Amino acid sequence: MRKLIVHEFISLDGVIQAPGGESEDTDGGFAHGGWTRPYWHDDIGAHFGQIFQDADTLLLGRKTWQIHGAAFSPDPSQDPFGGMRKYVVSTTLASADLWQGSQIIRADVIETVRALKNQPGKNILLDGSSVLVQALLAHDLVDELHLHVYPLALGGGKRLFPAGKQVRLKLVEASASPSGVVYQRYQAG
Numbered sequence: 001m002r003k004l005i006v007h008e009f010i011s012l013d014g015v016i017q018a019p020g021g022e023s024e025d026t027d028g029g030f031a032h033g034g035w036t037r038p039y040w041h042d043d044i045g046a047h048f049g050q051i052f053q054d055a056d057t058l059l060l061g062r063k064t065w066q067i068h069g070a071a072f073s074p075d076p077s078q079d080p081f082g083g084m085r086k087y088v089v090s091t092t093l094a095s096a097d098l099w100q101g102s103q104i105i106r107a108d109v110i111e112t113v114r115a116l117k118n119q120p121g122k123n124i125l126l127d128g129s130s131v132l133v134q135a136l137l138a139h140d141l142v143d144e145l146h147l148h149v150y151p152l153a154l155g156g157g158k159r160l161f162p163a164g165k166q167v168r169l170k171l172v173e174a175s176a177s178p179s180g181v182v183y184q185r186y187q188a189g
Contacts, residue, residue, distance in 0.1 A: 001117055001118055002117055002119070002120075002121055002122060002123055002124060003117075003123045003124070003143035003144055004059070004113065004117055004123070004124045004126065004136065004141055004142050004143050004144075005051060005054075005055060005123045005124065005125050005126070005143065005144045005145075005146060006126045006127075006133055006136075006137075006142050006144070006145050006146065007048065007051055007125060007126070007127050007146045007147075007148075008127070008128070008133070008145070008146075008147050008148070008160055009036050009148045009150065010147050010148065010149055010150065010160055011035065011149075011150050011152055011153055011154045011157075012149065012150070012151065012152060012153045013153040013154060013155065014159045014160055014161065015154040015156070015157035015158065015159060016128065016130055016133075016157075016158055016159065016160050017030050017032075017033075017130065017154075017157035017158035018030055018032065018033035018034065018035070018157070019033075019034070019035060019036040019128075019150075020033075020034060020036065020037075020067075021033050021034050022034045024067060025063060025067075025158070027158070028156075028157070028158075030156070030157050030158075032154050032157065035150065035152065035154060036148075036150060038179075039150055039151070039177075039179040039180060039181050040179065041177040041178055041179040041181065043175070043177040043178075043181075043183070044148055044177060044181055044183070047146065047148065047183050051123075051125060051146055052080060052081075052125070054122055054123050055084065055122050055123040055124065055125040056083070056084055056085065056121050056122040056123070057084055057085045057086075057087065057116065057121060057122070057123075057124040057125065058081050058084045058085070058086045058087070058124075058125050058126075058127070059087045059089070059113065059116070059124050059125070059126045059129075059132070060086070060087070060088050060089070060126065060127065060128065060129050060132070061088070061089050061090075061128070061129035061130070061131050061132035061133075062088055062089065062090035062092065062093060063128075063129075064127065064128035064129040065086070065088035065090075065098075065099065065102070065129075066098065067128075068081065068099065068127075069098040069099030069102070070098070072099065073098060073099050073100065076100065082100075082101075084101070084125075085101060085103070086099060086101050086102040086103070087102070087103050087104075087105050087116070088102055088103070088104055088105065089104075089105045089109050089129075089132050090104055090105075090106065091106055091107075109132075109135065110135065110136075110139050110141070113136060113141055114141065117141070126142075130158040130159070130160070133160065134159075134160075134161070134162040134165075135162075137160075137161060137162055137165060137167055138162045138165050140188070142188055143187065143188055144185065144186060144187050144188065145169065145184075145185070145186045145188075146183070146184075146185050146186075147160075147183070147184045147185075147186070148181050148182075148183055149181065149182045149183075149184060150180075150181055151180040151181070151182075167188070168188075168189060169186035169187065169188060169189070170186060170187045170188075170189055171184060171185075171186055172185050172186065172187050173185040
């Protein structure tokens with residue numbers, strides 16, 4: 001069985017909303033988009049690159065898929081997810097044409113993800129996708145969390161962990177970048 005790996009950029013207070021851009025996700029009046037930018041270091045890219053090498057499938061919620069697709073579709077040569085199969089969970093998308101190699105999961109998300117995990121192949125990577133990641137955590141489908149923890153608290157926003165769900169994790173790797181971002185890799189269990 002292949003692993004479902006969740007990668008998140010996360011604040012000290014557990015927020016994962018809009019790490020990359022000011023207008024990336026303003027749901028709920030979130031006004032802190034792009035909060036990761038001042039802390040970039042090549043170590044962060046190296047960790048993310050390693051996660052990519054061990055995965056051949058990308059699983060995303062609709063909003064994250066649309067953001068990634070809009071960013072990488074115009075120039076496929078610059079698409080870090082280019083060779084991956086892509087699945088987007090959505091009941092509202094009419095088409096997956098925005099991003100090459102994508103398929104829509106419209107129903108039975110939990111069972112579909114279980115089936116994907118049982119297929120041969122490399123790991124499945126989930127990035128961002130706050131609603132989807134909470135559903136998968138609630139159903140114990142996440143095998144590992146790869147977190148880049150940023151040295152700031154945002155005071156509110158979309159969170160990684162579902163309310164009321166206890167999640168036990170085992171720390172298997174940790175390192176700090178010179179910019180203060182701490183990479184933490186956890187296994188479920």
